[in-house]
Amino acid sequence: MSKTQQAPGGVRSKGLADYLNDENVRAVIYQIIAIGLVILAGWYLVSNTLDNLERQNISTGFGFLDLEASFGISESMIDYTPKSTYATALLVGLLNTVKVAFLGIVLCTIIGTIFGIARLSSNWIVRKLAAIYVETFRNIPVLLQLFFWYAIIPGAFPAARNALEPIPDVLMTNRGIYIPVPVADNAYEFMGIAAILALIIIYFVKKWADKRLDATGQPFPIVWASVGIFAGLVLVAYLAGGAPTAMDIPELKGFNIRGGYNISPEFLAVLIGLTVYTSTYVAEVVRSGIEAVPSGQWEAADSLGLKRSVSLRKIILPQSMRVAIPPLTNQYLNLTKNSSLAVAVGYPDLVSVSNTTMNQTGQAIEAISIYMAVYLGLSLITSLFMNWFNNKMALVER
Amino acid sequence: MATSTQLPPGPSGTSSQRAIGWVRKNLFNSWFNSVLTILAIAFVVWIVPPIFEWAFVKATLTPSIEACRAVSGACWGFVNANLRLIIFGVYPYDEQWRPLLAMVILLGIIIASLASVKYPRLQKLVLPMWGLGIPAIAILMWGGILGLTYVQNSSWGGLPLTLILSTIGVVFAFPLGLLLALGRQSHMPAIKTISVVYIEVIRGVPLITVLFMASVMFPLFLPEGVSIDKLLRAQIGIILFTAAYLAEVFRGGLQAVPRGQFEAGDSLGLSYWQSMRLIILPQALRLVIPPTVNSFISMFKDTTLVVIIGLFDLLGGVKLALRSDPAWTKYYVEGYLFAAAIFFLICYSMARYSAYLEKELRKGERR
Numbered sequence: 001m002s003k004t005q006q007a008p009g010g011v012r013s014k015g016l017a018d019y020l021n022d023e024n025v026r027a028v029i030y031q032i033i034a035i036g037l038v039i040l041a042g043w044y045l046v047s048n049t050l051d052n053l054e055r056q057n058i059s060t061g062f063g064f065l066d067l068e069a070s071f072g073i074s075e076s077m078i079d080y081t082p083k084s085t086y087a088t089a090l091l092v093g094l095l096n097t098v099k100v101a102f103l104g105i106v107l108c109t110i111i112g113t114i115f116g117i118a119r120l121s122s123n124w125i126v127r128k129l130a131a132i133y134v135e136t137f138r139n140i141p142v143l144l145q146l147f148f149w150y151a152i153i154p155g156a157f158p159a160a161r162n163a164l165e166p167i168p169d170v171l172m173t174n175r176g177i178y179i180p181v182p183v184a185d186n187a188y189e190f191m192g193i194a195a196i197l198a199l200i201i202i203y204f205v206k207k208w209a210d211k212r213l214d215a216t217g218q219p220f221p222i223v224w225a226s227v228g229i230f231a232g233l234v235l236v237a238y239l240a241g242g243a244p245t246a247m248d249i250p251e252l253k254g255f256n257i258r259g260g261y262n263i264s265p266e267f268l269a270v271l272i273g274l275t276v277y278t279s280t281y282v283a284e285v286v287r288s289g290i291e292a293v294p295s296g297q298w299e300a301a302d303s304l305g306l307k308r309s310v311s312l313r314k315i316i317l318p319q320s321m322r323v324a325i326p327p328l329t330n331q332y333l334n335l336t337k338n339s340s341l342a343v344a345v346g347y348p349d350l351v352s353v354s355n356t357t358m359n360q361t362g363q364a365i366e367a368i369s370i371y372m373a374v375y376l377g378l379s380l381i382t383s384l385f386m387n388w389f390n391n392k393m394a395l396v397e398r
Numbered sequence: 399m400a401t402s403t404q405l406p407p408g409p410s411g412t413s414s415q416r417a418i419g420w421v422r423k424n425l426f427n428s429w430f431n432s433v434l435t436i437l438a439i440a441f442v443v444w445i446v447p448p449i450f451e452w453a454f455v456k457a458t459l460t461p462s463i464e465a466c467r468a469v470s471g472a473c474w475g476f477v478n479a480n481l482r483l484i485i486f487g488v489y490p491y492d493e494q495w496r497p498l499l500a501m502v503i504l505l506g507i508i509i510a511s512l513a514s515v516k517y518p519r520l521q522k523l524v525l526p527m528w529g530l531g532i533p534a535i536a537i538l539m540w541g542g543i544l545g546l547t548y549v550q551n552s553s554w555g556g557l558p559l560t561l562i563l564s565t566i567g568v569v570f571a572f573p574l575g576l577l578l579a580l581g582r583q584s585h586m587p588a589i590k591t592i593s594v595v596y597i598e599v600i601r602g603v604p605l606i607t608v609l610f611m612a613s614v615m616f617p618l619f620l621p622e623g624v625s626i627d628k629l630l631r632a633q634i635g636i637i638l639f640t641a642a643y644l645a646e647v648f649r650g651g652l653q654a655v656p657r658g659q660f661e662a663g664d665s666l667g668l669s670y671w672q673s674m675r676l677i678i679l680p681q682a683l684r685l686v687i688p689p690t691v692n693s694f695i696s697m698f699k700d701t702t703l704v705v706i707i708g709l710f711d712l713l714g715g716v717k718l719a720l721r722s723d724p725a726w727t728k729y730y731v732e733g734y735l736f737a738a739a740i741f742f743l744i745c746y747s748m749a750r751y752s753a754y755l756e757k758e759l760r761k762g763e764r765r
Contacts, residue, residue, distance in 0.1 A: 148731075
């Protein structure tokens with residue numbers, strides 16, 4: 001046998017062939033080759049890129065971020081004018097992405113859960129309707145759905161002059177929906193602080209209640225207590241801030257609507273499209289999560305004499321959550337990533353603002369790296385959070 | 399009890415009694431369900447007749463703008479008049495039998511490959527079919543030989559483009575994804591790291607950013623004088639993107655193969671590649687057929703994103719048709735619905751087949 005398997009006491013010296021046949025030596029060689037290839041490919045691409053950039057007289061670096069952006073952005077959550085810097089513009093885009101992704105995640109969870117449960121209903125017609133919804137919207141490309149909503153929304157509402165007013169002071173026009181918002185006041189900042197404070201207090205009360213339940217078996221009405229603490233503290237902050245009542249109400253001025261908060265058609269199209277599409281996936285996740293809980297668990301709950309709502313809340317859902325959380329995380333990440341399709345309907349998200357920046361400055365590599373890094377970061381943060389949550393929910397086995 | 403659901407036992411009774419029993423059991427078995435049923439029926443009655451009326455009763459198929467203006471329902475005439483523009487994009491009108499034939503060949507190969515899971519006799523034909531089919535499609539689409547006129551790939555479009563981009567994307571991503579999956583399972587830290595970083599980075603970013611990278615940054619990566627056209631760049635972007643997702647699918651399959659199988663391979667003295675080829679992969683790949691079909695479905699849907707970088711796939715064809723004449727512009731609902739129907743038909747049937755296969759493949763596990 002030519003293979004020397006660590007011959008005791010070095011009976012014979014190893015030749016080159018022995019080394020080459022050694023699994024560990026081979027592994028090292030393979031890895032060196034692999035790393036070498038990656039470095040070589042990287043070097044080739046980088047040197048080509050630098051050559052090309054030099055030839056086209058494009059300077060590299062992120063210096064452009066401090067320059068004046070000089071383009072307008074139709075909607076922004078922070079102060080932005082064309083005189084702001086590119087960095088501010090990108091921040092506006094990022095915030096818009098976060099806004100639509102966050103709302104989308106909340107809405108698709110609610111809608112998806114409803115349809116997921118409806119697909120398991122004992123009611124035939126409800127089951128079928130839910131199945132039609134899920135199968136239809138998940139088998140049509142999300143971009144097509146975005147185009148569809150974006151085409152339909154402006155056409156569905158009248159021009160500003162004949163704005164619909166379904167609820168007093170809420171105006172629906174082909175330029176979006178206008179809703180009244182409170183005029184900025186210190187009181188609202190107090191309320192925000194109070195809300196955070198309330199959450200911290202609720203956390204400790206919940207801990208105390210759990211401990212007491214374990215020790216004495218006496219339940220504590222934690223839900224009502226939490227609602228009370230939260231509402232009470234926020235109300236006190238509102239009153240302490242002078243109870244402001246001024247509202248910024250949208251109204252027709254000339255041919256346009258002034259005041260209020262505008263929910264743009266672009267935003268609505270992206271939000272509806274992403275929500276509807278992702279909710280079908282969430283529905284399937286919820287359904288398989290519930291189906292994964294053995295029916296013996298229902299029967300066990302019944303034989304304990306628990307009400308159906310209690311057994312769902314205390315026995316079935318905690319177990320199905322465990323199955324559902326990993327795929328749910330994936331769907332949330334997908335929604336966040338799909339929000340980049342906003343660029344197709346002109347909602348100024350991160351990708352759209354970056355593209356404008358790229359076209360104006362020619363800094364393609366920097367602009368693309370920025371949004372890729374941001375999405376990667378968002379993905380990493382979400383999966384870290386979900387891993388933490390998953391570990392917390394995981395079955396503790398002895 | 400008022401909400402009792404006791405039914406006459408067994409299939410006795412007349413058919414009308416059975417129907418009433420079914421209704422009571424499935425629609426009115428509790429007060430809550432009765433309310434739901436009534437609400438649901440009200441919803442259906444409220445929404446279906448107007449849609450039906452719009453889509454069929456008051457609609458027209460006549461391909462003229464006058465006919466469309468005359469009706470209050472759907473203007474399917476828009477689709478009828480622009481059918482070839484929507485389906486084939488700007489491919490030369492007289493040559494459009496070529497993309498049609500290419501599409502038929504491609505669909506045939508896809509269906510045969512999917513069916514081969516159920517009919518093992520077809521399995522030997524799958525690789526030769528792809529080997530012959532892809533060049534045949536390339537010849538049909540490009541032309542330039544065999545008396546076919548040359549067609550630049552900048553004028554490819556419509557449904558054939560959608561099918562080609564997604565199919566070629568998955569077929570070429572297959573080997574790359576397999577290597578990445580094996581790399582991720584490897585004991586060698588460097589190879590594992592390279593695979594993990596590639597997979598996670600690609601999966602962490604949206605496809606559209608990869609496509610933008612392909613369309614804007616690829617030209618910078620290449621040496622002076624070398625250039626590849628937009629379609630090919632998008633295709634490469636799609637392949638690189640799909641590979642990361644397929645790698646995760648394959649990893650699932652590899653992990654589902656019991657450890658004993660790896661050890662059995664080792665104890666037979668097989669090398670790594672031998673045991674992979676002969677023992678592990680045949681088992682793993684069989685398991686991943688349904689999720690691979692699902693990857694193909696999502697790729698098929700995501701191919702629409704090439705519209706954003708200026709290629710005209712099926713969705714792009716609709717947009718072209720809408721723009722072709724200002725009079726048509728307002729019939730976007732009909733156009734989008736038509737494209738949606740095609741996507742739905744293809745995706746839904748594949749999804750059903752994949753779900754069926756999943757059940758079939760599990761049959762062996764049930765005793």
